[in-house]
Amino acid sequence: xxxxxxxxxxxxxxxxxxxxxxxxxxxxxxxxxxxxxxxxxxxxxxxxxxxxxxxxxxxxxxxxxxxxxxxxxxxxxxxxxxxxxxxxxxxxxxxxxxxxxxxxxxxxxxxxxxxxxxxxxxxxxxxxxxxxxxxxxxxxxxxxxxxxxxxxxxxxxxxxxxxxxxxxxxxxxxxxxxxxxxxxxxxxxxxxxxxxxxxxxxxxxxxxxxxxxxxxxxxxxxxxxxxxxxxxxxxxxxxxxxxxxxxxxxxxxxxxxxxxxxxxxxxxxxxxxxxxxxxxxxxxxxxxxxxxxxxxxxxxxxxxxxxxx
Amino acid sequence: xxxxxxxxxxxxxxxxxxxxxxxxxxxxxxxxxxxxxxxxxxxxxxxxxxxxxxxxxxxxxxxxxxxxxxxxxxxxxxxxxxxxxxxxxxxxxxxxxxxxxxxxxxxxxxxxxxxxxxxxxxxxxxxxxxxxxxxxxxxxxxxxxxxxxxxxxxxxxxxxxxxxxxxxxxxxxxxxxxxxxxxxxxxxxxxxxxxxxxxxxxxxxxxxxxxxxxxxxxxxxxxxxxxxxxxxxxxxxxxxxxxxxxxxxxxxxxxxxxxxxxxxxxxxxxxxxxxxxxxxxxxxxxxxxxxxxxxxxxxxxxxxxxxxxxxxxxxxxxxxxxxxxxxxxxxxxxxxxxxxxxxx
Numbered sequence: 001x002x003x004x005x006x007x008x009x010x011x012x013x014x015x016x017x018x019x020x021x022x023x024x025x026x027x028x029x030x031x032x033x034x035x036x037x038x039x040x041x042x043x044x045x046x047x048x049x050x051x052x053x054x055x056x057x058x059x060x061x062x063x064x065x066x067x068x069x070x071x072x073x074x075x076x077x078x079x080x081x082x083x084x085x086x087x088x089x090x091x092x093x094x095x096x097x098x099x100x101x102x103x104x105x106x107x108x109x110x111x112x113x114x115x116x117x118x119x120x121x122x123x124x125x126x127x128x129x130x131x132x133x134x135x136x137x138x139x140x141x142x143x144x145x146x147x148x149x150x151x152x153x154x155x156x157x158x159x160x161x162x163x164x165x166x167x168x169x170x171x172x173x174x175x176x177x178x179x180x181x182x183x184x185x186x187x188x189x190x191x192x193x194x195x196x197x198x199x200x201x202x203x204x205x206x207x208x209x210x211x212x213x214x215x216x217x218x219x220x221x222x223x224x225x226x227x228x229x230x231x232x233x234x235x236x237x238x239x240x241x242x243x244x245x246x247x248x249x250x251x252x253x254x255x256x257x258x259x260x261x262x263x264x265x266x267x268x269x270x271x272x273x274x275x276x277x278x279x280x281x282x283x284x285x286x287x288x289x290x291x292x293x294x295x296x297x298x299x300x301x302x303x304x305x306x307x308x309x
Numbered sequence: 310x311x312x313x314x315x316x317x318x319x320x321x322x323x324x325x326x327x328x329x330x331x332x333x334x335x336x337x338x339x340x341x342x343x344x345x346x347x348x349x350x351x352x353x354x355x356x357x358x359x360x361x362x363x364x365x366x367x368x369x370x371x372x373x374x375x376x377x378x379x380x381x382x383x384x385x386x387x388x389x390x391x392x393x394x395x396x397x398x399x400x401x402x403x404x405x406x407x408x409x410x411x412x413x414x415x416x417x418x419x420x421x422x423x424x425x426x427x428x429x430x431x432x433x434x435x436x437x438x439x440x441x442x443x444x445x446x447x448x449x450x451x452x453x454x455x456x457x458x459x460x461x462x463x464x465x466x467x468x469x470x471x472x473x474x475x476x477x478x479x480x481x482x483x484x485x486x487x488x489x490x491x492x493x494x495x496x497x498x499x500x501x502x503x504x505x506x507x508x509x510x511x512x513x514x515x516x517x518x519x520x521x522x523x524x525x526x527x528x529x530x531x532x533x534x535x536x537x538x539x540x541x542x543x544x545x546x547x548x549x550x551x552x553x554x555x556x557x558x559x560x561x562x563x564x565x566x567x568x569x570x571x572x573x574x575x576x577x578x579x580x581x582x583x584x585x586x587x588x589x590x591x592x593x594x595x596x597x598x599x600x601x602x603x604x605x606x607x608x609x610x611x612x613x614x615x616x617x618x619x620x621x622x623x624x625x626x627x628x629x630x631x632x633x634x635x636x637x638x639x640x641x642x643x644x645x646x647x648x649x650x651x652x653x
Contacts, residue, residue, distance in 0.1 A: 206365075206414065207485070209370050213433065226422070
């Protein structure tokens with residue numbers, strides 16, 4: 001277990017550094033912060049003072065070394081905009097995104113297991129075809145279109161839901177979650193259905209039936225547990241996609257999460273905050289992948305045996 | 310039909326249809342046989358003859374494309390109550406499955422659920438039918454593992470299927486099938502996937518369990534030697550039909566159907582080195598092209614016009630020995646001729 005974690009951590013270190021490097025360099029290609037933060041009529045000397053104060057006058061490679069040195073000491077720099085530590089800003093925005101992604105994922109898993117299993121239990125029935133059609137549609141609709149249409153219908157025309165922001169009521173959650181939910185729920189339903197169809201026709205299901213197991217036992221105990229592995233793979237990918245997809249949805253709905261923070265930081269050339277946000281997201285995705293691998297081992301003894309050798 | 314209380318399973322006129330996108334094919338055509346407690350009846354035939362389909366139809370685990378189209382399957386439970394599995398409700402069937410009717414599947418390597426310890430799977434019949442607690446069912450599972458000859462059952466009970474050898478997995482499947490001492494045990498090619506030495510052990514285990522639990526065993530196989538060693542009666546199937554049925558000694562000693570005769574001649578027992586092995590020419594008909602008249606006509610050395618016009622019904626050739634051939638006497642006489650040739 002510990003060996004496994006250590007191994008995963010070391011193999012993930014290189015991609016993390018690569019992400020860091022990429023973001024660092026790309027951010028610096030967006031332009032000069034001095035042009036944005038100082039008044040339009042600022043003199044060259046004023047700009048120079050600003051750059052020197054924020055370390056932007058140094059060659060890029062030196063800025064990078066300084067930054068990496070800071071990261072090692074868990075110092076992620078300060079925001080140009082607010083002067084706050086960048087890490088604090090990222091961590092403050094993070095829970096909002098996490099709540100959104102987690103709620104969406106839980107809903108997607110529940111919906112897909114129920115609909116996917118039901119459809120798989122009666123392959124090619126009317127219910128199955130309806131489920132396939134709906135899940136295919138849900139998986140194909142672009143989220144920005146969903147978001148805008150949702151706002152137009154429910155917020156503008158009917159006026160029952162807020163257009164954006166977070167308020168005390170749960171109503172503000174409805175549109176962002178609905179927007180995020182369509183794709184994962186659709187994709188996952190198809191995966192669960194496929195995995196369940198093959199699990200339900202497997203020899204071990206026949207054996208279970210021959211013991212006198214009822215449908216509930218056959219579906220939930222025997223088939224679902226076996227269908228979980230392929231579903232888990234896709235669910236993991238979708239969860240990663242949710243953390244990333246938050247950028248679009250949070251911008252549209254003014255949701256104060258990490259996605260919105262990233263967009264704002266890019267627009268304002270707030271490099272330190274952008275890097276902190278991206279790093280936090282990357283670490284989250286790494287943790288997510290480790291959790292998924294642990295789930296595999298938990299679900300299937302064959303994976304455990306292989307991991308031990 | 311038969312009042313004999315020892316008859317545990319009475320299959321009468323069983324039809325099974327397969328639904329394909331283009332047609333409905335009859336895979337099992339009015340198959341009848343009985344299984345008696347303490348005895349073994351063998352369903353013998355080539356692959357595709359419908360013997361496994363018959364077994365899965367009896368066990369109620371047919372593939373979704375197949376369906377019982379007629380006949381009856383009367384199962385007598387431990388208390389002597391008889392239920393027709395064809396007309397029974399799904400709930401009634403579930404209550405009998407595993408309790409009064411056990412089945413050992415062919416594919417021992419994949420039949421066990423890979424994600425559960427074997428103990429959980431062995432305990433399931435006790436949990437379902439006797440409502441035992443997890444702990445009590447686990448004790449039963451350990452006892453069962455000991456009974457079927459799995460070493461160190463106390464520790465192996467928590468192991469997973471992939472941690473067992475093929476022979477051990479087949480023992481586990483047998484253990485599950487006999488867990489509640491059913492009146493009928495269906496064994497669908499139980500040793501096909503196993504080594505010859507393991508095969509002998511498994512067959513002797515099945516035999517012991519049959520005696521110990523007074524079960525009627527239905528052995529589905531293509532192996533003539535296995536039938537000869539294990540079975541009391543044999544039902545020979547061809548293209549979904551029963552062509553001959555009777556006590557093993559009678560059927561093998563003086564076959565009443567040319568197909569049985571062909572099978573027996575194909576066994577290379579009396580062949581000498583250098584002599585060519587005998588085989589039945591041609592191949593069984595496709596299910597979509599089963600001829601009217603006798604099902605065996607295209608491969609039969611005795612075929613004549615009557616065989617092409619009329620399907621023979623099973624007739625008794627000697628007490629308890631029936632053959633679905635128009636000319637059963639000629640099979641025997643030809644047999645006699647051949648024996649002379651061999652000895653000369």
